[in-house]
Amino acid sequence: MxxxxxxxxxxxxxxxxxxxTGGGGDPYIGKLLARGAIEAHGAVRLISLDELADDEEVIxxxxxGAPTIVLEKVPSGDEMLMALRHYEAISxxxxxxxxxxxxxxxxxxxxxxxxxxxxxxxxxxxxMGRAFPQLEMETFNVYGVPAAxxxxxxxxxxxxxxETDSAAKAEFMARGICIxxxxxxxxxxxxxxxxxxxxxxxxxxxxxxxxxxxxxxxxRVDKTARLNALIDFFGTTHYGHAELLGSGKVSxxxxxxxxxxxxxxxxxxxxxxxxxxxxxxxNENLVVERGATVLAVVPDLICVLDIDTAEAIPTERLRYGxxxxxxxxxxxxxMRTPGALMVFxxxxxxxxxxxxxxxx
Amino acid sequence: MxxxxxxxxxxxxxxxxxxxTGGGGDPYIGKLLARGAIEAHGAVRLISLDELADDEEVIxxxxxGAPTIVLEKVPSGDEMLMALRHYEAISxxxxxxxxxxxxxxxxxxxxxxxxxxxxxxxxxxxxMGRAFPQLEMETFNVYGVPAAxxxxxxxxxxxxxxETDSAAKAEFMARGICIxxxxxxxxxxxxxxxxxxxxxxxxxxxxxxxxxxxxxxxxRVDKTARLNALIDFFGTTHYGHAELLGSGKVSxxxxxxxxxxxxxxxxxxxxxxxxxxxxxxxNENLVVERGATVLAVVPDLICVLDIDTAEAIPTERLRYGxxxxxxxxxxxxxMRTPGALMVFxxxxxxxxxxxxxxxx
Numbered sequence: 001m002x003x004x005x006x007x008x009x010x011x012x013x014x015x016x017x018x019x020x021t022g023g024g025g026d027p028y029i030g031k032l033l034a035r036g037a038i039e040a041h042g043a044v045r046l047i048s049l050d051e052l053a054d055d056e057e058v059i060x061x062x063x064x065g066a067p068t069i070v071l072e073k074v075p076s077g078d079e080m081l082m083a084l085r086h087y088e089a090i091s092x093x094x095x096x097x098x099x100x101x102x103x104x105x106x107x108x109x110x111x112x113x114x115x116x117x118x119x120x121x122x123x124x125x126x127x128m129g130r131a132f133p134q135l136e137m138e139t140f141n142v143y144g145v146p147a148a149x150x151x152x153x154x155x156x157x158x159x160x161x162x163e164t165d166s167a168a169k170a171e172f173m174a175r176g177i178c179i180x181x182x183x184x185x186x187x188x189x190x191x192x193x194x195x196x197x198x199x200x201x202x203x204x205x206x207x208x209x210x211x212x213x214x215x216x217x218x219x220r221v222d223k224t225a226r227l228n229a230l231i232d233f234f235g236t237t238h239y240g241h242a243e244l245l246g247s248g249k250v251s252x253x254x255x256x257x258x259x260x261x262x263x264x265x266x267x268x269x270x271x272x273x274x275x276x277x278x279x280x281x282x283n284e285n286l287v288v289e290r291g292a293t294v295l296a297v298v299p300d301l302i303c304v305l306d307i308d309t310a311e312a313i314p315t316e317r318l319r320y321g322x323x324x325x326x327x328x329x330x331x332x333x334x335m336r337t338p339g340a341l342m343v344f345x346x347x348x349x350x351x352x353x354x355x356x357x358x359x360x
Numbered sequence: 361m362x363x364x365x366x367x368x369x370x371x372x373x374x375x376x377x378x379x380x381t382g383g384g385g386d387p388y389i390g391k392l393l394a395r396g397a398i399e400a401h402g403a404v405r406l407i408s409l410d411e412l413a414d415d416e417e418v419i420x421x422x423x424x425g426a427p428t429i430v431l432e433k434v435p436s437g438d439e440m441l442m443a444l445r446h447y448e449a450i451s452x453x454x455x456x457x458x459x460x461x462x463x464x465x466x467x468x469x470x471x472x473x474x475x476x477x478x479x480x481x482x483x484x485x486x487x488m489g490r491a492f493p494q495l496e497m498e499t500f501n502v503y504g505v506p507a508a509x510x511x512x513x514x515x516x517x518x519x520x521x522x523e524t525d526s527a528a529k530a531e532f533m534a535r536g537i538c539i540x541x542x543x544x545x546x547x548x549x550x551x552x553x554x555x556x557x558x559x560x561x562x563x564x565x566x567x568x569x570x571x572x573x574x575x576x577x578x579x580r581v582d583k584t585a586r587l588n589a590l591i592d593f594f595g596t597t598h599y600g601h602a603e604l605l606g607s608g609k610v611s612x613x614x615x616x617x618x619x620x621x622x623x624x625x626x627x628x629x630x631x632x633x634x635x636x637x638x639x640x641x642x643n644e645n646l647v648v649e650r651g652a653t654v655l656a657v658v659p660d661l662i663c664v665l666d667i668d669t670a671e672a673i674p675t676e677r678l679r680y681g682x683x684x685x686x687x688x689x690x691x692x693x694x695m696r697t698p699g700a701l702m703v704f705x706x707x708x709x710x711x712x713x714x715x716x717x718x719x720x
Binding site: 159161162176180181 | 449517518523525537540
């Protein structure tokens with residue numbers, strides 16, 4: 001157990017942007033909300049999976065929607081709590097621990113808000129080890145935890161609940177509600193006990209985000225040092241490997257909101273060639289190709305970093321002319337099993353590329 | 361109080377098709393489901409609004425969706441009960457009486473199914489006095505009953521719940537869920553006590569449907585007799601007036617499913633003229649015009665009747681070449697107040713026509 005305080009948030013937000021692989025929502029907004037919640041309610045206990053009692057009532061939480069929408073339809077900060085109280089009223093259970101359902105962007109910070117508001121501990125883990133665009137793309141689902149009931153709330157206080165057997169149907173129904181809530185909603189779901197949480201979660205990803213932020217902050221000497229520090233750091237984690245896939249200038253962005261997601265393609269032109277890198281986006285960066293060559297594909301992380309600061313640029317903030325590095329990061333083993341690849345490998349996104357883990 | 365038995369259903373279904381004004385879902389399917397439920401569980405007590413105790417827990421129910429979809433995605437008959445149990449579990453209330461939320465089509469029969477399954481009495485009333493395509497278009501809403509919580513279920517057992525302050529928002533969110541349930545769902549909502557139900561409901565509309573069916577059945581001599589019997593009958597009810605607006609042959613149908621509704625325009629060519637009647641449809645028949653003349657408009661009922669049988673043809677069964685009468689029926693006074701016209705008058709449908717009550 002350790003305490004998360006306001007001073008920890010900057011590093012977490014910077015690291016969450018990297019793990020967001022372009023998605024997960026703007027971590028700047030998340031950081032401000034988390035700061036406000038900790039200032040109002042006090043520091044948050046961060047506990048490891050190992051510190052969870054077997055019979056703990058864990059709930060996971062985060063925001064759903066198109067990151068482009070979050071920039072204008074900012075969360076109030078109370079949605080998670082409304083969704084949690086709605087879930088508790090309906091289930092008759094008292095939740096005892098909060099876990100992020102994804103690591104990345106806004107969704108690394110919103111669970112801190114909820115933990116501060118409730119006084120409950122935050123579990124240092126998540127179900128994606130990164131950000132993914134769909135609710136069923138969770139290790140929780142891969143390893144047998146029901147996605148529903150899903151309790152949802154928006155910043156105006158509208159509430160909804162979904163109950164269904166299938167995680168994919170839960171995603172489909174919740175996305176429909178999210179769209180009718182304006183394209184952005186908060187939710188709690190994937191209720192499980194502590195013993196299950198230990199078995200099905202990607203461990204230590206809140207700490208990982210903070211470590212990424214610290215590595216980048218402490219390495220702020222020159223840009224190569226920063227990028228190399230990040231690559232070296234990932235070699236020491238359970239992710240195990242990161243590498244520079246390419247560098248260049250953002251030369252084209254096609255981006256729209258479709259079916260409740262930000263989707264599109266960003267082209268990045270190398271400084272010394274006419275053959276661009278092309279990254280396909282569904283909230284997150286899904287695949288990076290150059291010509292006919294696939295350089296990296298989901299579930300591995302594809303991060304677009306500012307070439308000067310090595311800080312991640314979320315998809316909704318990509319602009320023509322930005323000079324960027326493209327970083328690939330391999331996912332940890334729990335996210336590379338055949339069962340996991342069925343749920344969030346290339347085919348789950350309709351991509352034809354084969355998954356080959358980076359650096360193996 | 362009287363008992364509804366299997367022998368009552370045919371007349372109710374025939375009358376419900378008239379009150380459906382083209383919508384409300386296919387009453388044939390509703391009749392079969394109601395017959396099955398009464399055969400399995402016994403007859404249903406039909407009680408008047410006056411027989412409701414003040415503290416009764418009334419819930420209203422029906423199906424939502426595009427009638428064209430109901431033809432292929434037939435209700436299982438258990439959706440209402442699942443939605444009701446979901447509502448009771450969440451509200452902590454035990455419902456003591458069932459009321460249809462609309463009079464017309466499938467939705468005159470589904471509440472009979474639920475009343476049979478639960479053994480609860482069915483209230484002889486509804487909130488539309490006809491069928492309307494949207495959840496907020498209810499006298500319940502006009503006179504102050506909250507539309508939410510809305511509990512929803514589909515034939516696969518998927519469940520959803522919506523909580524929101526506004527009836528229009530409840531409609532918008534529930535419609536989004538309905539679409540993701542495949543375009544057809546069952547729901548319970550507009551919970552109210554018995555005293556409130558007496559104040560805000562359109563009375564005696566289950567009996568009205570049955571009376572319409574009986575009038576048509578008993579008048580089966582020739583087609584003019586049937587139509588005239590129907591017109592004469594409405595003059596004796598609290599609706600007060602019905603009239604033949606025109607006759608002709610269905611010459612064109614534009615119809616599609618859009619935003620979860622069946623929408624379109626049907627053209628009916630008179631036998632002695634080249635100027636067609638044009639009826640605009642959103643599940644129900646909204647307005648009938650000929651050239652620049654508005655012959656009838658919501659909330660008044662516009663019914664397309666088979667010219668030989670005087671039975672109503674729902675919009676999803678309209679076909680080129682059908683010979684039809686167009687019948688207009690004035691709505692009762694509770695549905696013509698300024699507040700009511702705000703909610704389901706022409707402007708609520710984006711129509712520019714002024715509402716002039718038929719026959720006044």
